[in-house]
Amino acid sequence: MSTATDTKRKAPAGERVADWADGRLGIYSLAKANMRKIFPDHWSFMLGEVALYTFIIIILTGVYLTLFFHPSMNEVEYAGSYVPMQGVLMSEAYASTLDISFDVRGGLLIRQIHHWAALIFLAAMFVHMMRVFFTGAFRKPREINWLFGFLLFVLGMFTGFTGYSLPDDLLSGTGVRFTQGAILSVPVVGTYISMFLFGGEFPGTDMIARFYSIHILLLPGIMLGLVVAHLILVFYHKHTQFGGAGKTNKNVVGMPLLPVYMAKAGGFFFLVFGIIAAIAAIASINPIWALGPYRPDMVSTGAQPDWYMGFAEGLIRFMPGWEIVLWDSYTLNLGVFIPLVIFPLFLTAIAVYPFIESWITKDKREHHILDRPRNAPTRTAFGAAWIAAYFIMLIGGGNDLWATHFSLSINSITWFVRIFFIAGPILVFIATKRICLGLQRRDRDKVLHGRETGIIKRLPHGEFIEVHEPLSPEELHRLTAHEQYTAGEIGPLVDENGVKRKVSMLEKFRVKLSKGYYAEGNQIPKATAEEYEEITSGHGHH
Amino acid sequence: MSSQDIPETSLPHEQATESSVATRVDKDPFADPGLPPHEHRIQDIDERAAKRSERTVALLFTVSMLSTVAFIASFVAFPIDKIVYIWPFGRVSALNFSLGLTLGLALFCIGAGAVHWARTLMSDVEVADERHAIEAEPEVKAKVMADFRQGAKESAIGRRKLIRNTMFGALALVPLSGVVLLRDLGPLPEDKLRHTKWAKGKLLVNQNTKEPLRPEDVAVGSLTFAMPEGMDEHDHGFLNEIAKAALMVVRMEPDDIKDKRELEWSHEGIVAYSKICTHVGCPVSLYEQQTHHVLCPCHQSTFDLTDGARVIFGPAGHPLPQLRIGVSEEGYLQALGDFEEPVGPSFWERG
Amino acid sequence: MKKLSARRRHPLAAVVVLLFALAATGGLYAVFAPADQAQADETAQSLAIDEGKKLYSVGCSSCHGANGQGGSDGPSLAGVGSAAVDFQVGTGRMPAATSQGAQVPKKKKIYSQAEIDQLAAYIASLGVGPTVPKPEQYSIKDADIGHGGELFRNNCAQCHNFTGEGGALTEGKYAPSLEGVDPKYIYEAMQTGPQNMPSFPDSTMPEEAKKDIIAYLDAVNGEDTPNPGGLKLGGLGPVSEGLFAWIFGLGALVATAVWVAARTAKAKKS
Missing domain, CATH: 1.20.20 (F1FO ATP Synthase)
Structure with a gap:
């Protein structure tokens, strides 16, 4: 069949493949919209990339590990090449992890890459989330993506936890035992959940196989879907940017995906992978051979979970031992159950924040320009307080190690954590807000009076003054481009016709919060053009 | 700042009237000077x-x-x-x-x-891309709503309530099959958490030697871990049983024991306590022989062994269960029954 | 039962039987050894006790009482045995500083081994107690490392950590690190239970078991123990790993991100 195309020049092979794909997938329309998509450059925008790349690394190395790992709790007598465990009874899971470490060439490296990448994955998600929080990037239209990210963080915690448990070593087994104990504290259904999860009494023989399918299939499957959705939304919304000359809420300034971002982001994947591989070469992680197989009657001191579960560990460590027996026949183990409830609530507090803030401001507009943290003092203070609570809990989770390494009493540390779990966030909130207001004042002074040059000049009559240099137009714009909300008002309770207006409690509460955010004293009014004119025209510069 | 191509609804200025925006000065000193010119590398x-x-x-x-x-x-x-x-x-x-x-x-x-x-080497010229509102134009929205209404109408779901209700019913019920299938994930708790392998007459076997303990083996200030006789590490279900039966045996001067019941249940100052923490089930056992405190390494619950293993610090809610012991005719330490209360962490039905 | 009998026929069983036989022969020999040898030993012993008493009066009696009966500042030493003295003085814990913290720390020892032996002889004369072990008692030759590991995890790890890095106890007390500790002292500590450590006497933890434990420690935390994975980060588990991941892992990645995102230097304007 000789058609018109034959008469044309023969297109290059790549183009012909692309044509073929376009006819079936419509890739040209996709590429038209995205190939030269603009991404702004800022190092903090790459934290999410670190998380994405570590996630990919984890999947790659994880698939390799499944080739050698036996998710079985059958007891075997170890006969591999690690001498101190020879003859020891252990589960096949533990034995196969020893084999990966000592009998599979490169197995140890892949295990270490997998585990280091997991720790860094969670750390990267954490800082990425904090970057988004403190710059207000969660505002409309990105609230859903914020939730996707949050879900990824939480699922990452549980994927990490189930993975940490798989080798069935003494450390991770202790962690699972803790989980089981916490489940038992759930009123009414605790024992049932525990029996169903572990296939009977703890530890049973099903735990590893079940955790395995959760760890390698269920949770990562959901996460993969969420990651894709997260990325699609990033593309769809286009990236946020910091304000500045030429950067508005209606544009995005940066470099095109092809070629610059392709090279930078693609290259960054290799950089991340390379660095993590090097870390896995030089630093040991979770040397399970030193820990021994799990036995529910054995334990080691220094029993901690991986860092991302550390705050939950702290929560459970500093909780007082409250236990109530109800009607002489039911036990409410508050010492465990309260932390179990605080754990999700604490995480939810940050997750729902975007919705609370938009409810307070009643702002329905899209926001693509990032806030500088100082320009949202109350939000920043809330975030800092949340982090403070998180870190206080982390300290509590490692109380025994702080005790031995700083020669302190474990009891004093626990009391410190108990007190500062409440007091710490409050102090940090107040301090952060003051710092933000101070910085706002400084920005205002800078706009009105210019930059302090450090040059001291002596005037003819002997007075010394410091020379202030006026800011460039770019700088002036950057420091004044942010919007400032005014505090909400309840308004007159009686309208012009003398009819009483009903104001709900909720609305009163909202207005109160709004005042806490935006009333005088809670933000510093930015310099206005009039003030600027007056100062610059009147006195001239100092 | 030009603002032509974003629909009015999502425009900053609309709301900006609410917030305090200063009256315009003729020439705004803070106006956006635009992108700086590109400089060559x-x-x-x-x-x-x-x-x-x-x-x-x-x-x-x-x-x-x-x-x-x-x-x-x-x-x-x-x-x-x-x-x-x-x-x-x-x-x-x-x-x-x-x-x-x-x-x-x-x-x-x-x-x-x-x-x-x-x-x-690649171009470093900064480029600005336009953003477009995420929200659809009103016409688009109107069209979608109209389509939806049309579709709903054609399906007659609003009119034929019987279909709608039974469909919701069917969809709501069908996942139940999945839930029911999960039933065999594990057995019901029944009284499994209440019993251990300890029973009247079971000898206390030293875990180090696998030999039964005699009272004279247990010195004051020593710490020994024991399990009930008849258990072997190779047994199926050993881990489940040891998870409940693990026992901590220490000897104190009988005068040091403050709790009356503890003294009664001991033998010549030898006391046997569950090794499983009542908080979340870690093996406690950091026994301090001078203070007679036992610390749990996981969450630092501290128990006073001279006082019925009372909790003196940390998150545990009740004392460690004590095992009543005596001496058999052959002179070995033996249990005089199972623990009288469930060992390990509390649970709802524990009472 | 089948399994049990299979275990009985361990390849090393013959060796163990042989060792037991040898040990028994040695013991019998010691009992029936010529009496004059014992006589000479006795004389040397009483000399050592006299010397030890002198040392004791100068260095120890202020706390433990003139005759080791104990006082407000120190416990009675009757019946603690020579092993306790060798451990406490040999590791520098005794003599302790006058004002104590939560527990007496290990420090540089101030007595020579000969003096310690004399002190030990004196204290041993006050009452029967555990004696200083002979090198063959804590020698790790032919010990079962795997079994030692199981014993260690059951009896020791709860305070001293998986590989003997130490850990916290209540109110500022702690279980010290066992890294680099002379096997003799580990043996003595198990026998005598210094300070708040419970003892693990031969009646519940036989000599063989102690040897196995020492052998395990040597294998997992000895001078030549390899750390195949690299830096061992203190052997403390997830806390130090988490700190490392944050500081060096994420730190390095953020530094790289800063480089990737930074503007390239512009040509200087002339």
């Missing part, structure tokens, strides 16, 4: 510099290739059990160390090359 104007960059990038890619070769060579060359001393890392596996570093370098150099290429 040295590579843009100096071909020699650009050549240097090119060579650097090529060098990085070449190092990566060599590293991969080195990776394969290490894999072949080093036996898996070869240990070498490398300062400051210590006595490490030669294979792990060399594989990791060569792989790391091979990857890092690809990345570094690509980024260096992007930073120095």
Whole structure:
């Protein structure tokens, strides 16, 4: 069949493949919209990339590990090449992890890459989330993506936890035992959940196989879907940017995906992978051979979970031992159950924040320009307080190690954590807000009076003054481009016709919060053009 | 700032009237001066510099290739059990160390090359892309709503309520099959958490020697872990049983024991307590022989063994269960029954 | 039962039987050894006790009482045995500083081994107690490392950590690190239970078991113990790993991100 195309020049092979794909997938329309998509450059925008790349690394190395790992709790007598465990009874899971470490060439490296990448994955998600929080990037239209990210963080915690448990070593087994104990504290259904999860009494023989399918299939499957959705939304919304000359809420300034971002982001994947591989070469992680197989009657001191579960560990460590027996026949183990409830609530507090803030401001507009943290003092203070609570809990989770390494009493540390779990966030909130207001004042002074040059000049009559240099137009714009909300008002309770207006409690509460955010004293009014004119025209510069 | 192509609804200025925006000054001193003009990099104007960059990038890619070769060579060359001393890392596996570093370098150099290429040789002209509102135009929305209404109408779901209700019913019920299928995940709790292998007459077997303990074996200030006779590590279900039966045996001067029941249940100052913490089930057992405190290494619950294992610090809610012991006719320590209360963490039905 | 009998026929069983036989022979020999040898030993012993008493009066009696009966500052030493003295003085814990913290720390020892032996002889004369072990008692030759590991995890790890890095106890007390500790002292500590450590006497933890434990420690935390994975980060588990991941892992990645995102230097304006 000789058609018109034959008469044309023969297109290059790549183009012909692309044509073929376009006819079936419509890739040209996709590429038209995205190939030269603009991404702004800022190092903090790459934290999410670190998380994405570590996630990919984890999947790659994880698939390799499944080739050698036996998710079985059958007891075997170890006969591999690690001498101190020879003859020891252990589960096949533990034995196969020893084999990966000592009998599979490169197995140890892949295990270490997998585990280091997991720790860094969670750390990267954490800082990425904090970057988004403190710059207000969660505002409309990105609230859903914020939730996707949050879900990824939480699922990452549980994927990490189930993975940490798989080798069935003494450390991770202790962690699972803790989980089981916490489940038992759930009123009414605790024992049932525990029996169903572990296939009977703890530890049973099903735990590893079940955790395995959760760890390698269920949770990562959901996460993969969420990651894709997260990325699609990033593309769809286009990236946020910091304000500045030429950067508005209606544009995005940066470099095109092809070629610059392709090279930078693609290259960054290799950089991340390379660095993590090097870390896995030089630093040991979770040397399970030193820990021994799990036995529910054995334990080691220094029993901690991986860092991302550390705050939950702290929560459970500093909780007082409250236990109530109800009607002489039911036990409410508050010492465990309260932390179990605080754990999700604490995480939810940050997750729902975007919705609370938009409810307070009643702002329905899209926001693509990032806030500088100082320009949202109350939000920043809330975030800092949340982090403070998180870190206080982390300290509590490692109380025994702080005790031995700083020669302190474990009891004093626990009391410190108990007190500062409440007091710490409050102090940090107040301090952060003051710092933000101070910085706002400084920005205002800078706009009105210019930059302090450090040059001291002596005037003819002997007075010394410091020379202030006026800011460039770019700088002036950057420091004044942010919007400032005014505090909400309840308004007159009686309208012009003398009819009483009903104001709900909720609305009163909202207005109160709004005042806490935006009333005088809670933000510093930015310099206005009039003030600027007056100062610059009147006195001239100092 | 121009604001033509965003629908009024999502425009900052609409709300801005609510917030305090200053009255306009003729010439706004804070106006956006626009993107600064592009400045050239040295590579843009100096071909020699650009050549240097090119060579650097090529060098990085070449190092990566060599590293991969080195990776394969290490894999072949080093036996898996070869240990070498490398300062400051210590006595490490030669294979792990060399594989990791060569792989790391091979990857890092690809990345570094690509980024260096992007930073120095690709155009660094900043481009501005327009943003468009996410919200649909009102006409689009109207069309969608109309389509939806039309579809709903054609399905008659609003009119034929019977169909709608039974459909919801069916959809709501069908997942129940899935829930029911989960039933066999595990047995019902029943009284499984209430019993252990301990029973009247069971000897206390020293876990270190697997021999039954005699009272004279247990010195004041010593710590011994025991399990009920008849258990073997090779038994099926051993771990489940030891998880409940693990026992901590210590001996104190009988005068040091403050709790009356504890003294009664002891034998010549030998007391036997569950090793399983009542908080979340870690094996407690950090026994301090001078203070007679037992600390749990997981969450620092502290129990006073002289006082019925009362909780004196930490998150545990009740004392460790004590096992009543005596001496058998042959002179061995034996249990005089099971624990009288469930061992380990509390649960709802515990009472 | 089948499994049990299979275990009985351990390849080393013959060796163990042989060792027991040898040990028994040695013991019998010691009992029936010529009496004059014992006589000479006795004389040397009483000399050592006299010397030890002198040392004791100068260095120890202020706390432990003139005759080791104990006082407000120190416990009675009757019946603690020579092993306790060798451990406490040999590791520098005794003599302790006058004002104590939560527990007496290990420090540089101030007595020579000969003096310690004399002190030990004196204290041993006050009452029967555990004696200083002979090198063959804590020698790790032929010990079962795997079994030692199981014993260690059951009896020791709860305070001293998986590989003997130490850990916290209540109110500022702690279980010290066992890294680099002379096997003799580990043996003595198990026998005598210094300070708040419970004792693990031969009646519940036989000599063989102690040897196995010492052998395990030597294998997992000895001078030549390899750390195949690289830096061992203190052997403390997830806390130090987490700190490392944050500081060096994420730190390095953020530094790289800064480089990737930074503007390339512009050509200087002439």
